[in-house]
Amino acid sequence: MTEHEGARTPEDLTRLFVERANAGDAAGIAELYERDAVMAYPPGGQTVGRDAIRALWEKVLADAPRFEPEAPLPTLVHGDVALTSTVARDGAGARAQVARRQPDGTWLRLLDQPEFVRADG
Template sequence: MTERERARRPEDLTRLFVERANAGDAEGVAALYEEDAVMAYPPGSFTTGREAIRALWEKVLAQAPRFAPETPLPTLVSGDLALTSTPPKDGAGARAQVARRQQDGTWLRVLDRPEFVTPTG
């Protein structure tokens, strides 16, 4: 497995996601999640577990969508949990993720409610 940068702060997860997704690195995207993480996608359902999240991202990234870096909203931290979010393009609501500090001090996503847009090409 390739040695990848790890999230030293909860806010790093969003930047690392954009970098890895734009590189087509589904395994690297999945590595940002805990083993039993849950993602609220596809619409109306959930994807549970790092392996299922990796498989989902392989399908999504095969379409070569481009993700732009976004300015995060203020992070809320309570002990080893953090709530990160970014405003969606339409300004309604927000994408939100819950991250947990790992034993080595890095952060991984536990819950993820992304906003997906259909890639244009």
């Protein structure tokens, strides 16, 4: 197994996601999530757990999409929990994640909302 860099700040998670996605590393992306994390994707659904998140990204990355870094909005931190967000370059609106500091000081995603879909349309 490859040793991946851990997220030292909540904001590192977005950078590491882009690097790993562009390298086609679905397992590396999954390592950015807690074991029982919940990802609100595909739109209207949920993907639960690190293994399911890895499988989802294996499918998405099979088409070799290219990801660009997105500027973060201010991070809100309370103790060992952080809310991160970015404005989506692809027009999806915004993205938001809840991350939790781990015992070793690194951060992992617990909740991930990669796209917001309006309830009225």
